[in-house]
Amino acid sequence: MGRVFRSQRLRYVHQHRWAYLLIAPAAVFLLAVVGYPIVETFRLSLYQSQASTATETFVGLTHYEAILTDQAFYDLLYRTGKWVLAGVLGKTLLGLLIAVALNADVRGQKFFRTAFLIPWGIPYAISAVVFRWIEHPQYGALNAALLKLGVIEQGVGILGNPDTALLGVVVADIWIGTPFMAIIILAGLQSIPVELYEAASIDGADRYQQFRYITLPQLKGVLFIATLLSTIWTFVSFDVIWTMTRGGPLNATTTLVIQIYQVGLENGAMGRGAAYSVIGFFVLLMFALVYIRVYAGDDL
Amino acid sequence: MVTDTNRFDRRRLLQAIGGGGAVLIAGCMGDLVGSDGGDADIQLLTMGVGDNIQGFFDETTAAFEEEHDISLELTSVTWDNAKQTVNNRVDGDQAPDVGRWPARWIPQLVGKEAIEPLDELMQGSFYDKFYEGMAEGCTYEGSYYGVPWAASNKCLFYNKNVFEAAGLDPEKPSLNSWDEMLEAATQITNETDTHALGLAGADAIETGSQYYHYHWSHGADLVDDDGAPVVNSPEGVAGLSFYADLHQKHGVTQPSPLSSTRQDIRELFESGSLGMVIAHAYAGLNIQENDAGFEFGIVQVPEGPAGRYSLNTVDSLVIFSQSEAKDLAKDLIRFYYDEERRFEYSSQKGFMPVMQSVGERAHFADSPVWGPFIEAGQYARTRPKLPNFNEFNDRMVLAIQQAVGGEQSPQAALDAAQEDLMSMMNAG
Numbered sequence: 001m002g003r004v005f006r007s008q009r010l011r012y013v014h015q016h017r018w019a020y021l022l023i024a025p026a027a028v029f030l031l032a033v034v035g036y037p038i039v040e041t042f043r044l045s046l047y048q049s050q051a052s053t054a055t056e057t058f059v060g061l062t063h064y065e066a067i068l069t070d071q072a073f074y075d076l077l078y079r080t081g082k083w084v085l086a087g088v089l090g091k092t093l094l095g096l097l098i099a100v101a102l103n104a105d106v107r108g109q110k111f112f113r114t115a116f117l118i119p120w121g122i123p124y125a126i127s128a129v130v131f132r133w134i135e136h137p138q139y140g141a142l143n144a145a146l147l148k149l150g151v152i153e154q155g156v157g158i159l160g161n162p163d164t165a166l167l168g169v170v171v172a173d174i175w176i177g178t179p180f181m182a183i184i185i186l187a188g189l190q191s192i193p194v195e196l197y198e199a200a201s202i203d204g205a206d207r208y209q210q211f212r213y214i215t216l217p218q219l220k221g222v223l224f225i226a227t228l229l230s231t232i233w234t235f236v237s238f239d240v241i242w243t244m245t246r247g248g249p250l251n252a253t254t255t256l257v258i259q260i261y262q263v264g265l266e267n268g269a270m271g272r273g274a275a276y277s278v279i280g281f282f283v284l285l286m287f288a289l290v291y292i293r294v295y296a297g298d299d300l
Numbered sequence: 301m302v303t304d305t306n307r308f309d310r311r312r313l314l315q316a317i318g319g320g321g322a323v324l325i326a327g328c329m330g331d332l333v334g335s336d337g338g339d340a341d342i343q344l345l346t347m348g349v350g351d352n353i354q355g356f357f358d359e360t361t362a363a364f365e366e367e368h369d370i371s372l373e374l375t376s377v378t379w380d381n382a383k384q385t386v387n388n389r390v391d392g393d394q395a396p397d398v399g400r401w402p403a404r405w406i407p408q409l410v411g412k413e414a415i416e417p418l419d420e421l422m423q424g425s426f427y428d429k430f431y432e433g434m435a436e437g438c439t440y441e442g443s444y445y446g447v448p449w450a451a452s453n454k455c456l457f458y459n460k461n462v463f464e465a466a467g468l469d470p471e472k473p474s475l476n477s478w479d480e481m482l483e484a485a486t487q488i489t490n491e492t493d494t495h496a497l498g499l500a501g502a503d504a505i506e507t508g509s510q511y512y513h514y515h516w517s518h519g520a521d522l523v524d525d526d527g528a529p530v531v532n533s534p535e536g537v538a539g540l541s542f543y544a545d546l547h548q549k550h551g552v553t554q555p556s557p558l559s560s561t562r563q564d565i566r567e568l569f570e571s572g573s574l575g576m577v578i579a580h581a582y583a584g585l586n587i588q589e590n591d592a593g594f595e596f597g598i599v600q601v602p603e604g605p606a607g608r609y610s611l612n613t614v615d616s617l618v619i620f621s622q623s624e625a626k627d628l629a630k631d632l633i634r635f636y637y638d639e640e641r642r643f644e645y646s647s648q649k650g651f652m653p654v655m656q657s658v659g660e661r662a663h664f665a666d667s668p669v670w671g672p673f674i675e676a677g678q679y680a681r682t683r684p685k686l687p688n689f690n691e692f693n694d695r696m697v698l699a700i701q702q703a704v705g706g707e708q709s710p711q712a713a714l715d716a717a718q719e720d721l722m723s724m725m726n727a728g
Contacts, residue, residue, distance in 0.1 A: 050687065051387060053411045137556040138568060157556020160502070162705065165559075248503020249558035250701045265384065267691035268408070 038281075044274035051268030063275035077283070080235065080255040083166065083173075087234040090174035092227055095181025100211075102182065103189045113186070120179035128243035131172035135159055135244075159245050162252035169253050173240050177233070181226055188222030189215070224295055228288065235284055256280045340373030342625050342632060343396035345386065349376035353649050364635050370628065390414045395620035397629045403437045403614040406445045407687045415618040417443040421630055429637060429655045433680045437614035440685055446616025447633055448654035450646075452580045453610045453680055454513065455672045456481070456602060459494070460595035462575040466491040470597065478517070478542060481576065481602045485552035488575040498565025498577035499546055501557035501704040508693045509611050509683075510562055510578060511700050515539040516681055517604030522692070523684045529721035531696065532714035535606065540710035542604075544703035558705050582650040584669035598672040600679065612680035614654070652677075688724065695720050 013020065045064070048057040067073050102113055119127065134141050137155035146152045158168040196214050205213070238257050241247060247254035247262065254262075260280065264273015349357055361372050375396070377385050383405065389395050390412060401409065409415045422444040427435060430448050438446035460470035466488040474480045485496035500510040515522070520536035523529055530536075547553045554560060554568060562579075569577040570586050572594045577583070578601055587596055601610050617636070619629045636642070639657050646653040646664075652673060653659040659677075664670040686692055699717035702708040708716070 050411070051408070053687075136564075137559060138554065138564075138573065155555050157559040160556035160559025162558070162707070245559075246503045248697075248701065249501070250698065250705055250707060251503075262694065267688060267694065269688075269691065 041274045041277050041281075044271055045278045047271045049269075049271040049274075051265075051270055056271075059271065063272045064279070067272075067275055067279065076251075076254065076256060076259055079166070079252075080257075083170065083241075083253075083255050084231055084234045086166075086170045087173045087177065087237075088227055088230045090170065091177040091181045091230055091234075092223070094174060094178045095185050095226075098178065098182040099185035099189055100215075102186055113183075116182055117179050119176055120183075122176075124176055124237075124239040125243045127176050128169075128172055128240045131168075131175070131240075132159065132244045135168050160249055162250045165245055165249060165252045169241050169244050172244060173234065173237065176240065177230060181230060184222060184226045185219065188219045192218045228291060231287065231291070232284060235280075235287075256283070341370035342398070342628050343373045343375065344632065345375050345377065345389075345396040345399040347377055347382045347400055348379050353645070356645055356648055360636070360641060364632060367635070368628065368631065372632070390620070390622070393622060395622040397620060397623035397625050398632055399618055399620060400449055400615055401446060401618045403446055403448075403616050404683055404685055404689060406438065406440045406616070406618070407685050407689075409618065410440055410445060411687050414621055415445050416621055416623075416626065417445055418447060418619065419444050421633065422447065426634065426637070429639075429657065431654060431656055431659070431677060433612065433677065434614050434654045437612065437682050438616045446618045447637070448614050449617045449636075450615045450649065450651040451612065451654050452652055453612045453673055453676050454578050454580060454601055455598045455610065455676055456576060456578050456600065457569055457583055458484075458576045458597050458599070459569070459572065459574065460597055461572070462488055462492060462494045462594075463597075465494075466575070470595070473597065473599065475576075475599045475602055478514070478602045478604050482546070482550060482552065485546070485575065486550060489550075489552045492575075494573065494575055495554040495568070496552040496575040497546060497554075498560070498569055498574045499543070499553035499557040499704070500560055500562045500565055501547075501701055502559055502561040502564070503697060503701065504561045505690070505693055505697070506562035507697045507700055509613075511540070511543055511696075512611055512681075512683065513578060513601050513609055514543045514604065516609040517602075517607055518542070519604070519606030522696070523686065527684070527686065527725070529692070529718055529725060531699070531721060532711070532718040536714055537711050539604070540700065540703050540714060543700070544706075544710055547704055548706050558701055581652065581669055581673045585650050588669065598669065600672065600676055608679045609681040610676040610679040612677075612682050614682065691724060692721060695724070 044056075046058060046060055048059045048062075049055075098116055102109065102116070106112070133139065135143075135158040137143055137157035137160065140155070142158075143152070143155040147155070158164045192215065196218070197210055200210050200214055235255075236257055237255075238261065241253050241255060241258055242261070245253045247258040256276065257280070260273050260276045263269050263276060346357075357374055357376075361374050364370075365372050386395075386399060386401065386409075390409070395414065401415075406415070422435065422438075434448040434451050435444070437451075438444055438448055456475060458470075458473060458475065463470040463473060463484070466484075468484055468487060473484060475484060481497070488494060488496035500507045512522070515531075515536055516539075518535045518539035520533050520539050521530050547557050554565065554574065560568075565574065565577050566579045566583050568574045569579065570583060570590070570592060572592055584596065584598060587594075601608060617633050619626060619633070623629055636645075637655065639655065642653065642655050643658045643661060643663070645651075646658055653664055659665065659674050664674055683689065683693075695717050699713040702713040702716075703710040707713075
């Protein structure tokens with residue numbers, strides 16, 4: 001039986017040899033630029049490897065043990081979770097609102113659709129610098145406005161206060177990421193057949209009921225993909241936090257990705273940094289699997 | 301198990317791939333000055349060449365090429381990319397021949413055997429050109445690995461208009477000690493609407509640089525003679541207590557110091573919104589250039605119970621071991637240390653002169669801005685040269701933030717830092 005199967009498989013490969021040959025360069029390229037770095041990161045995480053020396057010492061799972069038995073790591077994960085949850089939730093809700101508004105038959109629809117894309121087209125680091133200035137305690141526009149309105153007596157350092165710094169960077173991240181959500185959701189809204197709304201209207205459904213029972217269920221697939229992508233992007237987001245706070249103050253905005261950069265690249269502890277990366281990889285992988293299992297079900 | 305990775309193994313291949321990307325990015329983002337391709341006889345990598353100094357490099361490159369009948373490729377990368385770019389080029393076997401490199405980062409390249417000892421060059425009349433402290437700043441484990449290229453140190457700037465408004469003597473202020481500085485700051489806070497003192501507390505490397513003045517002058521050190529951390533000595537706790545109390549107890553600093561970098565407080569002072577700040581000479585040069593509308597004075601960094609220190613930072617020129625033109629590289633270094641060229645560089649760039657004969661010229665010695673900084677040379681102190689100083693400094697910055705933010709007492713913050721630093725150093 002096994003021999004028959006093997007011979008069938010060989011025949012199949014032989015029959016499709018040109019197809020395999022044609023995709024071979026792409027496969028080799030992907031293995032080199034995706035597969036190899038992943039494997040190398042796994043390997044490096046098992047070594048003590050300082051950027052300042054040309055030696056590597058095999059330490060097995062020591063880095064993992066040190067990280068996983070340190071309470072600071074769980075604080076880091078909790079903070080990363082807050083950052084991702086707040087960011088994705090904010091972007092999704094705001095994106096949904098904007099998409100619904102843009103889907104309505106309003107004047108200047110084309111202009112608004114283009115205008116809402118602008119934040120997404122600006123390099124993240126530049127947007128982050130702008131937000132850092134907006135929130136600056138001495139020069140910031142936000143503080144200037146609050147001072148003028150008499151709400152505060154002197155500039156408040158949003159990014160300098162461990163209690164508010166995360167909020168300060170999340171706001172910038174939401175502003176940057178919302179246009180993507182809005183455009184994706186808008187595409188989903190436009191694919192919903194108008195007949196469904198007409199039928200619901202005839203049956204007496206009001207606007208909220210139409211939204212609740214037609215729009216949201218119809219958007220399920222789009223929202224699933226958009227929030228999954230947004231979660232991954234927010235999780236690995238680096239530019240905004242690094243530009244605005246470099247993970248401070250008092251590590252209040254240090255997420256897993258910031259930690260990986262600080263440990264592995266800035267401080268040159270490449271082995272430990274690689275171990276953080278591997279842990280991050282598995283955290284993200286587990287999230288994606290659970291998310292797909294729970295929310296996608298058999299639909300996808 | 302120790303693996304020697306001198307051969308071109310998988311890790312190096314990965315780093316080379318990364319290095320290629322970083323070099324490409326650096327090439328695109330950095331200002332590529334006078335590059336004429338990859339076939340040059342000698343390559344010089346430097347950092348942060350701006351408009352103010354581009355002409356100097358254009359002229360000197362042309363002069364050196366003509367003098368030696370060779371081609372010189374000069375590449376400038378931004379400071380943000382500098383460390384990564386150089387490391388990637390070294391790991392990818394693409395190191396330049398000569399490079400600018402901060403002296404405090406020398407141990408890292410020595411650890412990789414990536415740069416050459418320059419003891420042979422740094423002797424006799426060539427060595428005598430430099431201020432001793434600057435030359436010694438380029439040593440590591442008993443050898444010279446760099447030639448001083450640029451230097452900076454710190455003094456205390458004060459706003460004369462603010463002092464006058466607060467009823468303080470703007471011409472002969474009493475700012476000799478930390479206590480006198482605090483007294484003046486308190487008076488400014490009480491008598492004016494201006495924030496008296498700039499305090500750095502942001503999550504940035506330079507927060508450590510600003511704080512170390514207080515740490516050292518209270519008699520504390522960062523590491524002992526064997527390189528072991530000693531940050532939580534009673535003197536260290538006294539230094540951090542004084543630093544944190546400026547905000548926590550006395551309220552004489554700008555609001556929200558935890559969001560303020562060294563650059564933020566310098567800019568605040570330059571805009572006339574601060575009474576005092578510890579800063580580089582170019583704060584004064586910026587104010588003069590921009591005609592900020594106020595008078596300022598410069599005094600030495602105040603002294604503490606154990607003396608007075610001015611943080612000294614030295615950048616050096618190093619020769620990379622991978623260079624196949626080491627003799628030409630030494631000629632290039634000698635070429636740049638012509639007195640006239642050094643004067644032109646230091647005066648245009650706004651850096652402390654590294655050569656004594658340049659520092660003695662009237663442009664520096666008689667300048668109201670440069671004079672105090674030349675004098676501060678006697679109080680110069682550099683950060684310890686540790687292979688993992690960045691990590692060390694990061695941990696210190698966290699302790700500083702904990703104390704300034706009132707999250708922990710200075711004693712608890714430094715005790716925790718000491719414990720972490722010990723583990724870090726033991727882990728290598």
